Amino acid sequence: MDDGRMGTTPQASMRRSRWSLFSRRAVLLLATFALGSLLTPCFADEGPAPDPSGTATGDKTSTTDAAGNGFVVAAPTDPNAPDYARKKKDSDDFQAQMAKEPLAAKLADHVGHLRVATNFSWTLLTGYLVLFMQAGFALLTCGLVRKKNAGHLMMLNFAAYVFAFLAYYAVGYAFQFGAIAINAAPANLGGTPTLNHFLLGSGQWGFLGGKGFFLSGPGYDAGSLCLTLFEVVFMETAGYIIVGAICERINFWSFLLCEIFIGGFLYPIFGCWVWGGGWLSQIGSTLNLGHGYVDFAGSTVVHAVGGFAAMALSVVLGPRLGKYGPDGKVKVFPAHNLVYVVTGTFILLFGWMGFNPGSTLGASDLRISVVAVNTNLAAVAGSAAALLLWYLIFGKPDITMACNGMLAGLVAITAPCAFVSPNSAVVIGTLAGVLVCLGVLFNDRVIKVDDPCGAISVHGYCGFLGAICVGLFADGTYGAGWNGVGTSSYLGHAGQGVTGLFHGDSRQFLCQLLGASLCAVWAFGGTFGVFWIVNKIKSMRVSPDVELEGLDIPEFGLKGYPEDATVTMEA
Amino acid sequence: MKRIDAVIRQGSLDEVRERLTNIGVEGLTLTEVIGFGRQKGHTEYYRGGEYKVDFHPKLLLTIVADEGQVEEILEAIIGGARTGNIGDGKIFVTPVDEVVRIRTGEIGKAAV
Numbered sequence: 001m002d003d004g005r006m007g008t009t010p011q012a013s014m015r016r017s018r019w020s021l022f023s024r025r026a027v028l029l030l031a032t033f034a035l036g037s038l039l040t041p042c043f044a045d046e047g048p049a050p051d052p053s054g055t056a057t058g059d060k061t062s063t064t065d066a067a068g069n070g071f072v073v074a075a076p077t078d079p080n081a082p083d084y085a086r087k088k089k090d091s092d093d094f095q096a097q098m099a100k101e102p103l104a105a106k107l108a109d110h111v112g113h114l115r116v117a118t119n120f121s122w123t124l125l126t127g128y129l130v131l132f133m134q135a136g137f138a139l140l141t142c143g144l145v146r147k148k149n150a151g152h153l154m155m156l157n158f159a160a161y162v163f164a165f166l167a168y169y170a171v172g173y174a175f176q177f178g179a180i181a182i183n184a185a186p187a188n189l190g191g192t193p194t195l196n197h198f199l200l201g202s203g204q205w206g207f208l209g210g211k212g213f214f215l216s217g218p219g220y221d222a223g224s225l226c227l228t229l230f231e232v233v234f235m236e237t238a239g240y241i242i243v244g245a246i247c248e249r250i251n252f253w254s255f256l257l258c259e260i261f262i263g264g265f266l267y268p269i270f271g272c273w274v275w276g277g278g279w280l281s282q283i284g285s286t287l288n289l290g291h292g293y294v295d296f297a298g299s300t301v302v303h304a305v306g307g308f309a310a311m312a313l314s315v316v317l318g319p320r321l322g323k324y325g326p327d328g329k330v331k332v333f334p335a336h337n338l339v340y341v342v343t344g345t346f347i348l349l350f351g352w353m354g355f356n357p358g359s360t361l362g363a364s365d366l367r368i369s370v371v372a373v374n375t376n377l378a379a380v381a382g383s384a385a386a387l388l389l390w391y392l393i394f395g396k397p398d399i400t401m402a403c404n405g406m407l408a409g410l411v412a413i414t415a416p417c418a419f420v421s422p423n424s425a426v427v428i429g430t431l432a433g434v435l436v437c438l439g440v441l442f443n444d445r446v447i448k449v450d451d452p453c454g455a456i457s458v459h460g461y462c463g464f465l466g467a468i469c470v471g472l473f474a475d476g477t478y479g480a481g482w483n484g485v486g487t488s489s490y491l492g493h494a495g496q497g498v499t500g501l502f503h504g505d506s507r508q509f510l511c512q513l514l515g516a517s518l519c520a521v522w523a524f525g526g527t528f529g530v531f532w533i534v535n536k537i538k539s540m541r542v543s544p545d546v547e548l549e550g551l552d553i554p555e556f557g558l559k560g561y562p563e564d565a566t567v568t569m570e571a
Numbered sequence: 572m573k574r575i576d577a578v579i580r581q582g583s584l585d586e587v588r589e590r591l592t593n594i595g596v597e598g599l600t601l602t603e604v605i606g607f608g609r610q611k612g613h614t615e616y617y618r619g620g621e622y623k624v625d626f627h628p629k630l631l632l633t634i635v636a637d638e639g640q641v642e643e644i645l646e647a648i649i650g651g652a653r654t655g656n657i658g659d660g661k662i663f664v665t666p667v668d669e670v671v672r673i674r675t676g677e678i679g680k681a682a683v
């Protein structure tokens with residue numbers, strides 16, 4: 001046997017082919033990293049210096065009063081503007097005051113730094129809450145599927161976090177926020193001035209950010225990394241949503257490809273258009289469409305992207321074996337652990353207290369309390385609506401639908417939470433609770449798209465609804481100057497913020513409809529396009545035998561719940 | 572020697588056990604089972620899909636006893652498990668070829 005040659009047994013040839021596959025993948029990975037580190041310096045040398053130690057972020061220019069008036073009165077730049085003379089006088093007065101009271105100017109630097117520090121801690125802490133939602137979603141989805149796949153579900157959720165994060169670190173963050181300083185600089189975090197270049201597009205028509213690859217150079221900055229932490233956990237939310245629709249039949253390696261695709265490309269590109277200062281956020285000024293496309297914390301940027309990508313993947317994969325009979329009759333696969341489902345939902349609710357209020361990127365923005373309450377109101381309204389509707393239709397309240405209803409309300413309020421009143425939040429939650437019920441029935445009974453955890457209905461359909469609700473219910477009490485529109489006045493009122501159809505702004509509603517539709521097309525189309533091809537090259541599904549046995553042992557060699565007898569056999 | 576397999580309601584266990592202890596039965600094996608007989612199932616809904624709940628959880632008691640004791644064991648089980656409603660269960664009595672106590676190697680009646 002040991003004569004120096006490679007073995008000729010089937011096991012040996014399997015080892016060989018696995019090794020050559022592994023070495024091919026390793027070479028590809030190394031090449032990507034080499035290319036990345038070569039590209040990084042290209043984007044590192046222009047523009048302001050990054051501040052990795054955090055000792056140069058936050059000064060008198062960072063501080064404002066409650067109304068948002070800056071401490072520093074900047075000199076006006078356009079001599080032809082109508083209020084130039086008044087602004088010049090204000091600026092000159094300020095300079096004179098600073099000269100008379102230099103100590104006050106110094107104090108303002110400290111105050112500005114402190115404000116940014118407050119906002120850093122707010123943003124990071126709310127980010128950690130969103131991170132904890134990973135645990136909530138893992139429990140929720142695991143509880144909703146069959147016991148034989150418990151390990152598989154947990155591993156999908158776990159690996160989703162790991163691999164999507166790495167893709168986002170490498171290219172995702174740079175694609176999404178590499179140009180944010182141009183049109184949407186986060187003043188609450190010190191402005192992140194180093195992120196100032198579009199790879200594709202420019203000015204108000206940006207399509208892809210181009211600074212901060214591998215979080216190096218311009219990305220290795222205290223303010224930028226604060227934003228990174230917050231935004232990566234949002235990306236992760238979109239990343240794990242797909243698990244809810246593709247579980248119980250997708251193989252692990254295909255799943256990793258999905259996560260890398262979402263974290264590196266699908267999510268950040270749309271995210272650039274809306275949050276990174278990209279074109280969708282600017283169509284308020286470029287195309288006179290209200291305040292441009294508005295999505296406060298991500299009903300579409302996060303949830304609809306995840307939900308419609310989930311839908312595309314579910315269509316590519318096909319339904320679980322036996323789910324739909326030859327006559328279309330739905331076969332039921334009941335949840336195996338409702339304790340996980342409810343606990344998971346509560347953890348998600350708790351995490352959402354970071355998701356929505358955190359999206360101000362600062363505790364200095366006192367709208368955070370309104371956001372927090374609106375979020376909870378929509379959650380409970382959604383759950384109550386779903387529960388009552390289900391009771392009316394089926395005679396018993398379904399626990400899983402009550403949970404899905406709460407999540408639907410949360411998803412739908414995520415875009416409008418900062419712009420609407422508590423009463424509107426209740427209405428929005430109720431609408432979402434009804435929609436999610438109809439969505440679940442629609443997917444199973446009409447279009448036969450198998451969605452084990454309701455991810456498509458909760459995140460796709462209700463995410464779309466959330467963006468529309470901004471265009472309906474926004475009441476103008478918040479968001480003055482959003483996306484650079486109407487900084488001094490809007491619709492004839494000073495300080496008027498984002499406004500919806502019910503409060504007089506039809507163009508905002510149109511803008512929301514367009515943006516949300518584009519999101520659905522982008523997420524579904526992009527995902528379907530890529531993975532229909534991948535599936536043709538090599539099937540993304542496990543074999544029917546494996547699917548019937550359960551994926552725990554065949555995919556991972558371990559059971560989610562090992563039976564006592566088989567575990568203690570060796571003892 | 573005879574083997575007695577009794578399928579009873581979960582709620583009957585305490586009463587049956589007490590009666591068995593009173594007549595001197597010293598060992599039994601208990602399994603959680605599901606099954607159905609004349610006690611029919613019903614239709615439920617889960618997320619809009621219909622499914623039938625046919626099986627009912629029951630307990631399976633297994634006792635191996637000397638032939639002479641079978642009569643009073645059956646009485647004890649029936650006394651503890653009968654409610655008069657459909658679903659009370661069934662008892663099966665079968666012959667046993669051999670019984671062995673593993674610790675001592677005893678066989679036959681001494682091992683029961």
